[in-house]
Amino acid sequence: MADDKPTPAQPSADSNLAKSFADRLTFPGDSKDKANGTEKFNWADEVTTPLQETDEKTATLPKAQTDGTADEKTGESDMAQKDGATVWMSGSDGLDEPAFDVNVKLADLQDDPNNPLYSVKSFEELKLRPELLQGLSVMNFRKPSKIQERALPLLLINPQRNLIGQSQSGTGKTAAFVLNMLSRVDLSTKQPQCLVLAPTRELARQISAVASLMGSFLADQGLQVTEAIPDPAKRGQQLEGQIIVGTPGTTMDMIKRRLLDAKGIQVLTLDEADNMLDQQGMGDQCTRTKRLLPNLKQTVLFSATFPPEVLNFATQFAPNANQITLEVEKLTVKGIKQMYLDCNSDEEKYNALVKFYGLMTIASSIIFVKRRDTAAEIERRMTAEGHRVASLTGALEGAQRDEVFNKFRNGEAKVLITTNVLSRGIDVQTVTMVINYDIPELPGGLPDFETYLHRIGRTGRFGRTGAALSFVHDRRSWENLMKICSHFQVEPTKLDTSDWDHVEKMLKTVMKNSRNVLPKEVSMES
Structure with a gap:
């Protein structure tokens, strides 16, 4: 590298936090490895954040602003609310709900x-x-959550109206749209009437299980919830059931092959809608599937994040929709201890990961990587060294994915290596640590704010505490992590790997408390 140090990329004027990090960056050549006299590079040697000095502090987020239409007072919610998987599926058993005021935009004045x-x-x-x-x-639902208080009356109104709903992960979005469907189905016929599309088979199966459990007292009257996901054992069979939950590609294929009768479908729901409507991803499939529903009366979109460009498309996909939204910067979870580890190479990242293995198995942990081959290689190496890990990526067939994920749910596999296939919507109560082995990026190498938020949201769910650890190993990964932290207005703690005893003690403290709901004074600010 040239003698002159590279100049850090300048953050935008309003990114003061990122600028403060950049101002104190240490670049290659700034320090020496005293052991051998070689140049040693640490991306953040000179950076000290307030959270390093007092590990128990948590950055305070600014209060969400409302448009004046939502004037409810904030406060603690009932501790019984659930979302996603239920207790019998190793899901959540309580909610200390973020006390947000929600912004409600009514399509009809x-x-x-x-x-x-x-x-x-x-x-x-x-x-x-x-x-x-x-x-x-x-x-054990005793009263509606904040998002349900506002969303359910708008969902259940007649004549039916479209709805775009945004709320923090774990606040009851799944229960809201499932309750809407269960309230509308005609049990006198098995003809499909409601369709839910989800980005992954794992999330589709989770939603299906929630609908079946919530509607369990309607089973004797004929309620049937059916999954539209690849299943070789049911290939060519006609799908029946008032509620169909599936992935876009499979659902569209079944409609075209007349294995799914779409004539009676009146309600279409997209979960993780920002991901589903991404024009670089499944947006086209969702649009084409919607065109195959001739009698559609209501379109419902739910997600924890809605980037502006996706929200613009969402308003076209669900025209004249009532909207319930939050500013994305208000969505980061205070209960998640966000940390980073400074490495010099990919090999050093792997060695650090192995050192964390004992901590990762205290409960359950998810390791997120960018590529399938990275997941496979980490699994191979860690397994060869005697560590019990599992890998779940899109490279596996459906039945294999189900088997791996079920092992993770029931605790048979404590450490799961995965790509972004499991970054959204999945609720496994025992997850106490998330590791960003690779910092999430958009095409072109820019930081992916939404994916980071969804990834770390797999822990610290429903007001509990959790740990999120990100690895940086070069300039781009460091800068992207800092931009992400600036975007969500958090200051991550740098782990000092020269003192592993301190690192282990700190993380054990975080994970020991991960099953406990946060007290009011440290719950997310309204």
Whole structure:
């Protein structure tokens, strides 16, 4: 490298946090490895953040701003709310809900925010089927969450209206759109009437299980929830069931092959809608699937994040929709201890990962990598060294993916190596650590803010604490992580690998408390 140090990329004017990091960067040639006299490079040797000095502090996020239409007071919610997988699926068993005010944009100005049905404080106010109230009671839902208070009346209104809903992971989005479908189905026929599309088979199976459990008291009356995911054992079979949950490609293929009768489908729901409507990904498949639904009356889009460009397309996909949104910068989870490890090479990253193995197996951990071959190589090396790990990527066939994921859910496999296939929506209560082995990037190498948020959201769910550890090993990974931290207004803690005893003690403290709901004073600010 040339004698002159490279100049750090300058952050935008409003990225003061990133600038403060960049101002103190140490680049190659700035330090010496005293052991052998060679140049040693650490991307953040000279960086000290407030969180390093007091590890127990958590950066405070600014309060969410409202547009004046949502004037509810914030406060602690009931600790019973659940979302995603349920207890019997190793899911969550409680919620300390972020006390956000939600922004509600009504498509029709005649909708009156003062109407008593504009927001509800109990499920009974919704006049639900008695069997659904029973199902909610069994699942220990005692009152609606903040997102459900606002979303359910808008979802259940007649005539049906489209809805775009955004809320932090773990606040009840799944339960909201499942309850909407269960309230609308005609149980006198097995003809499909509601369709849910999810980005992965794992998330589709999770949603299906939630719908089946919530509607369990309707099973005797004929309720059937069916999955539209690849299954060689059912190849060529006609799909029946009032509610179909599937992935876009498989669902579209089954409709075209007339294995799924789409004529009766009136409600279309997209979970993780920002990912589903990405024009570089599944957006085209979702659009083409929607065109195959001739009698569609309601389109529902839910996600924890909606980048502006995706939200613009979402308003076209679900025209004249009521909207419930939050600013993305308000979505980062305070209960997640966000840290980073400074490495000099890919090999050093791997060696550090092996050192963390004992900590990763205290409960369960997920290691996120960029490429399938990286996941396979880490699995091979760690298995050869006697460590028990599992790998789940899109390279596996459906049945193999189900087997691996079930092992992770039931605790048989404590460490799961995966690509972004599991970064969204998956709820496994025992996950206490997430490792970003590779910093998430967009095509072209820019930082991927949304994927980072979704990844770390696999831990610290429902107000619990958790640990998120990111590895940096070169200038680009370092700068991208700093831009991500600036975007979400958090200051990550640098781990000092010269003192592994301290690192281990700190992480054990975080993970020991990960099953406990955060007390009010450290829950997410409204």
